[in-house]
Amino acid sequence: MPRNIRYVCPRCGAVYSIEEYEESHFCRNCGSFLKRTYATNQLTRKTEKNGKTELVERFFPYSSFRPFQRKDIDFAFNIIKNGKIGLLSSPCGTGKSISVLTAFFMARELDDSVGRLLALTRTRNQLEIYCRELKRIKERSNVNFVASVFKSKKDMCPYVREDARFKDLNYRDFLQYCKDLKNGTFEKTCEYYDETYSGWKPSWHTYNVVKKIKEIGPLLPDEVYEISRDEGLCPYEVTKILARYADIIVGNYNYILVDSVRKSILGRAGIKVKGVNCIFDEAHSLPYYAAGILSDELSSTSIRRAIREVETFNLDDYGFLEALYEVMVDLGKRVYESFGVDVEHVVNAETLLYPLLERLKTNADRLSEIVSELSELGEVVRYKRAEAGKSPISYLSRCATFLSDWFSLKGSSYARYVKVELDKNKRRHVRVGIRCLDPALAASVINKLRSAILMSGTLWHTDYYIDVLG
Secondary structure, eight states: OOOEEEEEOTTTOOEEOHHHHHHOSBOTTTOOBOEEEEESSOOOHHHHHHHHHHHHHHHOOSSSOOTTHHHHHHHHHHHHHHTOEEEEEOOTTSOHHHHHHHHHHHHHHHOGGGOEEEEEESSHHHHHHHHHHHHHHHHHHOOOOOEEEOOOTTTTOHHHHHOGGGTTOOHHHHHHHHHHHHTTTTSSOOHHHHHHEETTEEOHHHHHHHHHHHHHOOOOHHHHHHHHHHTTOOHHHHHHHHHTTOSEEEEETHHHHSHHHHIIIIITTTOOGGGEEEEEETGGGHHHHHHHHTOEEEEHHHHHHHHHHHHHTTOOOTTHHHHHHHHHHHHHHHHHHHHOSSOOEEEOHHHHHHHHHHHHTOOHHHHHHHHHHHHHHHHHHHHHHHHTTSOOOOHHHHHHHHHHHHHHOOSTTEEEEEEEEEOTTOOEEEEEEEEEOOTHHHHGGGGGSSEEEEEESSOOOHHHHHHHHO
8 A cells, every 4th residue: 555645743743634734834733843754554634543542442451531541541652653752740540551551552553663661660569550451451452462570689589588588688788699699609509590591591491481471471570480489490580581572571760770780681682772662650750769879878887887797707808997987987976066967968089088098098099909809808708698597798898889989980970978867766877978960870861762751640840851861
């Protein structure tokens, strides 16, 4: 069938015929200059609207719409179909999740090149909402698709769920333990990971389990966990392998905003960012979250615990931790006397560096070497704790990682601060922190996506997100 010329508004997605374009080259709705495109059918705008209604009826799994929901579907459909970035501000309870999912299936039905959908949430409850809505769409429309739904690696780890030692392990320490276990650092390897892969490729056993999940899905993460664990496989790795075949991936913000996570999930699945349509749920918090990814804090309590690790395992830290603790206490006293508690007093990197150099009687190059050596000693602590049947945490490693960032991060995008806080027993503790001031350092990747929808019931003005997220 010959292609038919039509004109589309690049801002709102309105479609016009040649005759309408000749009357005015500008959109009747928003005034934008119209862009010429080609249609592969002879539908008029009215027929096109009827076709869209049929698609909504096919993929929307409920018998009636909530207030504003039909408008939300139309908006999301135009954003995804035309490869734009849009802000969807709609009150809580209007069913935004099912609206954007419906819009994606509509757009994909009309154009196979639309690509994949990546739905990102902040909470576990939101993640499960998407999974349940996908189940309803499949039951209602009988459409074939594959969904890969992620919880965190720690939440999907059988060792964490079954071993009390890991109950209070923070996520950073867990990731390091997982890496060390896979590499055989603790004189044994992860039995679940080893069963999942044959060399660097998934085993045939894994492929068979993934095939089963594809056929019966979409499944909640806990359902994938039960199937994988019962088969002796790593549930998280199974979910990653499933992502290679997925039309829809559900996870948290880190899957796009954190470079290493993005490469691990999307890169290993062969998914290019420019082919991804992304939904950011509860996006009013996105700027704060993006900045938080690149921010960090270290407390005087953590340093005291690191000192105890050095003493317990008879390690040589060159007196570094004692000197660091004394410097932080001195800084805390001055901040407390001037500003009281819970006030982040801005300082520069040298505020911590120079007193440390003076107390240790060394130079900056040697200090950098010491911090690097402490990081390696932190891995010794993890090994010895794991060997003794204890939780594989290391405060020594935690201190080294933070200080490496404190001394190395440059530029006006970061601020450093000191603050004093009171615990429940009214005892004072000192914290030093690094605060990222530019969310765009993490969030600018949004501009590389095929399309993106930032949605919430409480979005601010459009210009704010353009300025802050880059």
